[in-house]
Amino acid sequence: RIEYSIAKLASHKLWNLLNTEPYIATFGALTGSQAVEMAKAGLKAIYVSGWQVAADNNLSNQTYPDLSLYPSNSVPNLVKRLNNALLRADQISWSEGKHDIDYLLPIVADAEAGFGGPIHAFELTKALIEAGAAGVHFEDQLAAEKKCGHLGGKVLIPISAFIRVLNAARLASDVLGVPTILIARTDALNAKYLSNDVDETDNQFLTGK
Template sequence: MTGLIAAATSAADKRAALKAGLNSGTIQRFPGAFNPLVAKLIQEIGFEGVYVSGAVLSADLGLPDIGLTTLSEVAGRGQQIASVTDLPVLIDADTGFGEPMSAARTVSVLEDAGIAGCHLEDQVNPKRCGHLDGKAVVPTAEMVRRLRAAVSARRDPNFVICARTDAAGIEGIDAAIERAKAYVDAGADLIFTEALDTAADFEKFRGAVSIPLLANMTEFGKSELIPAQTLESIGYDAVIYPVTTLRLAMYATETGLREIAATGTQSTLLGRMQQRSRLYELLQYERYNEFDSDIFNFTLGRNQ
């Protein structure tokens, strides 16, 4: 019954898969999971990885994405999600939850939680959502210290440390490229440039940075929504869809609740619901029944 209650793939193997995927020449697609059940669906459909968004985790707690969540909350949710999927999980670790020493501890805690990689950003605290105006970034040297601390704390060399820069919308693309190069020198495995506008911007970054690159295809933000195939042809190695599943779910939930409030029944909504049989299929109920039968399938012999 391997892989039933928990993932069959070890954390070490998931990290190795992430590292290999980033160097495969095939773009790695990471939809966001707002809970473990969504992560199971992401795996079933055939994506390469699962993303855990800080904005989504904050929203799930009823909070804005301004750095209010803690390392323990993020790691706890990440561990729940990573435990049910064989896919590598990449998680948003904000600014590392404090000073460079805190960033080092963040990496240790996330490794212990079974996460395959994290990204750290160069915003100041309190941070803002990456596609909002009014952000501020720390000096490059401060972010370099943050990254070096994170890299020094890594025990598994395959744990991916991604450096995110929010500088493009503040200092311009050229400045963001210079920051990215410094972050590569500091030991980053992957570069994530937030809030680029057009495919040409993504191409410019690809031409300037030597290591794997991640694109953020979030809705209602500053970036043009570029298909994964196009990003791959530009030379990008990973793409995240951080808030998509939460937005889909919340839209459907709000629509349904308003219908119930207006009519007093959910009867007209049944065609828009996941049926019980499909939920049970995703949860592998039948395998749990087999598991029970295998464990408890015995008869008591007659006393001699």
């Protein structure tokens, strides 16, 4: 059995922070050097933003709007690069007899709307764990119509469909043996559309228009 030690250690660190700190201040990192400097500055976690990846660090080498247009393995690739940089900084620090900075910070990665259905969410979560992510967050938009949360015209999926996405992500973490922190967020505050009315739980929010 493969031991995903970086992701496992980071997940435990993130869980401990969530249970002992009133909040966790962090920034989005686009490069390994930025991640290392964040550790030196005393941050306790690092964020990988889908918006940033779309704009400036995706595997298509393009500048995209925040519409999930970039290849779905772009975020796992960046998480891996950040962890490699942090590991190298940690190795150098220990070789110099310095132990005052914790470079192995937990990384929380943006999984957008999962880039598809539950199967896609499973594979994306698996890739993020393999890259060393401690936490992964999903949003409840329809993946094919995903938009930046600040834009209008957002389409949500039924609650039951979103639960299936989250269950698939949890299954991936269970299969890999890592207690990944899953974060579910909703765009329901400003969204006007629902992909369908199959879930009775959503009926209270339907206007018939």
